Amino acid sequence: MNPVDAVAGDGAAEEVGATAAADAVVLRGVSKHFNTGRKGTVHALDDVDLTIRRGEFVSLIGPSGCGKSTLLRLIANLIEPTAGEVVVNGKPARQARRDQDYGMAFQQAGLFDWRTVARNVELPLEMKGWDKARRRERSAEMLRMVKLDDFGRHMPWQLSGGMQQRVAIARALASHPPLLLMDEPFGALDEMTREHMQAELLSICASQGTTVVFVTHSIPEAVYLSDRVVVMSARPGRITEIVPIGLGAGRDDATRDRPEFFAGVTAVREALRGVEGMAAMGGVDDR
Amino acid sequence: MSLRLRQVSAAALPPVVFGLLFFGAWEWAVRAFEVEEYFLVPPSKILSTFADNWSLIWESVQVTGANALVGLLLGTALGVAVAFLLMSFRSLDQVITPLSTAVNALPIFVVVSVFSNMYPATSEMPRRLMVAIVIYFVVLVNVARGLRNVQPTHLELMQSYAAGRWAMLRHVRIPNAIPFLFTALKIAAPMAVITAFVSEYFGGAQNGLGSRITASLGGSRKADGWAYVLAACLLGIVFYLISITMEAVATPGGTEHQHRGRSH
Numbered sequence: 001m002n003p004v005d006a007v008a009g010d011g012a013a014e015e016v017g018a019t020a021a022a023d024a025v026v027l028r029g030v031s032k033h034f035n036t037g038r039k040g041t042v043h044a045l046d047d048v049d050l051t052i053r054r055g056e057f058v059s060l061i062g063p064s065g066c067g068k069s070t071l072l073r074l075i076a077n078l079i080e081p082t083a084g085e086v087v088v089n090g091k092p093a094r095q096a097r098r099d100q101d102y103g104m105a106f107q108q109a110g111l112f113d114w115r116t117v118a119r120n121v122e123l124p125l126e127m128k129g130w131d132k133a134r135r136r137e138r139s140a141e142m143l144r145m146v147k148l149d150d151f152g153r154h155m156p157w158q159l160s161g162g163m164q165q166r167v168a169i170a171r172a173l174a175s176h177p178p179l180l181l182m183d184e185p186f187g188a189l190d191e192m193t194r195e196h197m198q199a200e201l202l203s204i205c206a207s208q209g210t211t212v213v214f215v216t217h218s219i220p221e222a223v224y225l226s227d228r229v230v231v232m233s234a235r236p237g238r239i240t241e242i243v244p245i246g247l248g249a250g251r252d253d254a255t256r257d258r259p260e261f262f263a264g265v266t267a268v269r270e271a272l273r274g275v276e277g278m279a280a281m282g283g284v285d286d287r
Numbered sequence: 288m289s290l291r292l293r294q295v296s297a298a299a300l301p302p303v304v305f306g307l308l309f310f311g312a313w314e315w316a317v318r319a320f321e322v323e324e325y326f327l328v329p330p331s332k333i334l335s336t337f338a339d340n341w342s343l344i345w346e347s348v349q350v351t352g353a354n355a356l357v358g359l360l361l362g363t364a365l366g367v368a369v370a371f372l373l374m375s376f377r378s379l380d381q382v383i384t385p386l387s388t389a390v391n392a393l394p395i396f397v398v399v400s401v402f403s404n405m406y407p408a409t410s411e412m413p414r415r416l417m418v419a420i421v422i423y424f425v426v427l428v429n430v431a432r433g434l435r436n437v438q439p440t441h442l443e444l445m446q447s448y449a450a451g452r453w454a455m456l457r458h459v460r461i462p463n464a465i466p467f468l469f470t471a472l473k474i475a476a477p478m479a480v481i482t483a484f485v486s487e488y489f490g491g492a493q494n495g496l497g498s499r500i501t502a503s504l505g506g507s508r509k510a511d512g513w514a515y516v517l518a519a520c521l522l523g524i525v526f527y528l529i530s531i532t533m534e535a536v537a538t539p540g541g542t543e544h545q546h547r548g549r550s551h
Contacts, residue, residue: 098449110440114462127448
């Protein structure tokens with residue numbers, strides 16, 4: 001896979017006709033400026049093109065302020081682009097949000113303290129108007145998937161941080177959305193839990209065929225999880241390079257010892273070094 | 288539950304012991320130094336007077352208690368209603384919040400005097416309104432904060448579900464505000480009693496605890512006065528107990544989990 005193909009606008013345009021249905025996310029000339037027209041205009045993102053195929057796992061990495069979270073929120077339609085077009089699941093991003101075509105997970109689990117674990121997982125289904133019996137059944141299925149079968153009736157504050165994050169992932173995937181958007185979901189977890197969760201996330205997404213867009217600060221995390229790592233730079237926020245990673249299916253702990261893994265880490269690190277002012281920002285973990 | 292009971296009794300022991308020592312010392316001091324009754328009444332005398340005049344005291348307790356309760360309910364209802372208004376119409380915030388603060392800063396006797404002139408001398412309304420105003424402010428400030436201070440993650444999550452205003456209110460803002468409401472009530476309940484009590488000093492019918500205390504202590508019936516003071520303390524404690532019981536039932540971390548479990 002040639003990284004340039006994936007970045008270049010013309011490559012994406014050519015593909016639209018033939019394989020539009022195969023693309024989970026398409027961004028064309030997308031910019032996001034905050035405080036437009038005023039003195040302190042911030043170019044959070046400038047003229048970004050990116051196509052993510054169905055079933056692909058793509059990580060966004062870069063220094064603080066490179067707009068990776070902004071990019072994720074544009075795909076989620078939590079914010080509107082200043083210019084350009086965002087297509088999600090073959091429709092405008094706004095429509096995709098209305099149809100709940102994606103699930104989302106954040107650095108904070110963001111569970112509702114006043115709901116049981118099961119009812120937290122059921123919330124997106126409730127918003128979709130599912131009846132109680134169907135919701136019950138699905139939340140039980142999802143909790144089984146994240147190995148929390150016995151915790152449905154617990155309250156969120158009775159669970160550990162890692163368990164809460166698993167509930168958040170179960171909630172994000174409850175309606176079996178084709179797309180999962182994650183903003184540093186494992187950022188607050190300890191290293192052991194984090195590696196464990198990464199493996200679990202991969203197997204869950206593989207079993208459901210879910211497309212994932214994953215924002216992270218950690219190079220090894222991005223390399224371990226992704227089919228492609230999108231490297232971004234700050235001021236203005238831009239995609240500088242897309243690094244393809246070929247670790248294949250069936251990744252486990254041993255994968256982290258393979259030469260391909262180290263090659264991927266080196267490639268991403270070098271791409272990040274190219275990003276101006278990287279070292280000064282210290283925004284990316286080398287862990 | 289038995290564990291909880293043990294925790295409660297362990298927590299209760301120090302203040303109970305301290306209280307007994309305090310009243311014991313008081314009793315001893317009055318007897319040992321032969322303090323005159325007009326200066327300080329011994330606790331034993333207060334207790335016996337309290338028991339002897341129970342029916343009279345109970346009448347006053349009912350009057351003050353009713354004023355505090357009606358005012359509390361009125362103020363809470365108003366506070367909650369205005370908090371919702373402020374949340375829905377941001378622009379109102381700049382009008383209502385300074386106004387509420389200003390009203391809250393008015394001395395009680397000024398407001399009660401004004402209200403007293405509006406109603407007949409035997410009406411309990413002036414005091415109830417006074418209590419309502421004080422409680423309104425406490426409830427408004429807290430509930431408004433609860434409705435507004437929602438986790439950003441929760442907001443983005445609901446937005447990702449394409450949730451409308453009503454869904455946001457029902458699933459996020461209202462449940463988020465409930466602990467804030469009970470925090471407010473915990474402060475407001477004893478405050479309601481104190482306000483009802485103080486309001487009685489400034490005119491109106493002379494039938495509540497506040498008026499009885501002034502009348503008794505002002506005359507030579509010191510023991511009667513102290514018995515009314517004791518009744519006032521008990522009334523305040525009852526209000527406080529009711530509010531913390533309600534809080535324990537309604538907030539996570541209390542008994543709520545068991546309730547939910549059963550309702551499934």
